[in-house]
Amino acid sequence: MSRYCLITGASSGLGRELAIQYADQGWQVIAVARSVNALNELHNQHKSIHALPLDLTDTASFAAAVEQLSQQIPALDLVILNAGSCDYVDAMDLPLDIFDRTMALNFQAQVASVKLLLPLLQKSEDATLAIVSSLAHLFPFTKAQAYGASKAALSYFTDSLRVDLTETAVAVCLIEPGFVDTPLTQKNDFKMPFLLQVGDAAARIRRGIDRRQQRIRFPKRLVWSLHLLNLLPYGLRCKVAAGMRQS
Template sequence: MSRYCLITGASSGLGRELAIQYAREGWQVIAVARSVNALNELHQEYSTIHAFPLDLTNTELFISAVNHLAEQIPALDLVILNAGSCDYVDANHLPLDIFERTMTLNFQAQVAAVKLLLPLLQKSEQGTVAIVSSLAHLFPFTKAQAYGASKAALSYFADSLRVDLTDSGIRVCLIEPGFVDTPLTQKNDFKMPFLLQVSDAAGRIRKGLDAQQQRIRFPKRLVFSLHLLNLLPYSLRCKVAAGMRQP
C-alpha cells in the first residue's frame, strides 16, 4: 500500500533533498513549491514525486488545491512543512514589509497548512505533521529580528499544537536544524558554525521521523553551544550577542 508524504518548499535545498530521499524509499511524494519548472524537473527524475505548484501565502488557492488533492489520494501519512525565507533587517529602520513577508510565510502559512491538511492526516492510521523551525530562535543573533521571531513563534506553535492533538492520533514533530548548506544560507556573508551538507541534514530528519521523535535538533555541537550561551547571566549573554554583530 502506498504511503503519501507532502513536503513544502520542495523546489530547492532541504525540501528538495527530503523529497528525493523519501521517493527513493518508495513513498509517493507531493512536492509543494511556487517554482513549476523546478517541481517538473523533480517529477521527470522521480516518477513518484508529484509536482504540486502552490503559493502557500494565498489561502484561497491553498484551500482549492487541498480540496483537489483530497480527491486524488486516500490520506496523508506525513506532512513536512519546510517552506520558509530569511531576510536580515536593519534595526535602525526595521522595515515593516520584511517583517510582514517573513511572518506571513514562515508562520501564518504554516498554521494555515496545518489547518487545511489535518483532515487528510486524520485519514491515515498514523499521520505525522513535521514542522521545520530553526535553532536560530534560541539566541539573539544580529539582524535576525524578523527571522528569529518567526521561528520562535513557529516552535511554540508546534509544541502547543502537540499538546492539544495528543489524543487525536496525529503526531507532531518539531524540527530545529542549525546551518544547512542550501541556496538560502548561501546568501549569508558570515561564518556559519557546524555547517551541514543538505543530504546529511535530510538524513537526520528522516531518521528522527522514523524513530517518532517529538523534536529533532541538530547538529548537537551547535545545540550544546547555544545551551551554554543561554546559561550565562542575562547581562553577560547580551554582551556576547552584541559582540557577534555584523558591520
C-alpha cells in the same frame, strides 16, 4: 499500499532533498512550491514525486488545491512543512515589509497549512506532522529580528499544537536545524558554525521522524553551544551577543 508524503518548500534545498530521499524510500511524494519548472524537473527525475505548484500564502488557492488532492489520495501519512525564507534587517530602520513577508510565509502560512492538511492526516492510521523551525530563535543574533521572531512563533505553535493533538493519531514533530548548505544560507556573508551538507541534514530528519521523535535538533555541537550561552547571566549573555555582532 502506497504511503503519501507532502513536503512544502520542495523546489530547492532541504525540501528538495527530503522529497528525493522519501521517493527513493518508496513513498509517493507531493512536492509543493511556487516554482513550476523546479517541480516539473523533480517529477521528470523521480516519477513518484508529484508536482503541486502553489503559493502557500494564497490561502484560497491552497484550500482549493487541498480539496482536489483529497479526491485523489486516501490520506496523508506524513506532512513536512519546510517552506520558509530569511531576510536580514537593519535595526536602525526596520523594514516593515520584510517583517510582513517573513511572518506571512514562516508563520501564518504554516498555521494555514496545518488547518488545511490536518483532515487528510487524520484519515491515516499512523500520521506524522513535521514542522521545520530553526535553532536561530534560541539566541539573539544580529539582524535576525524578523527571521528569529517568526521561528520562535513557529516553534511555540508546534509545541502547543502537540498538546492538543495528543489524543489523536497524528504525531507532531518539531524540527530545529542549524546551518544547512542550501541556496538560502549560501546568501549569508558570515561564518556559519557546524555547517551541514543538505543530504546529511535530510537523512537526520528522516531518521528522527522514523523514530517518532517529538523534537529533532541538530547538529548537537551547535545545540549545546547555544544552551551554554543561554545559561550565562542575562547581562553577560547580552554582551556576548553584542560581541558577536561586532566580530
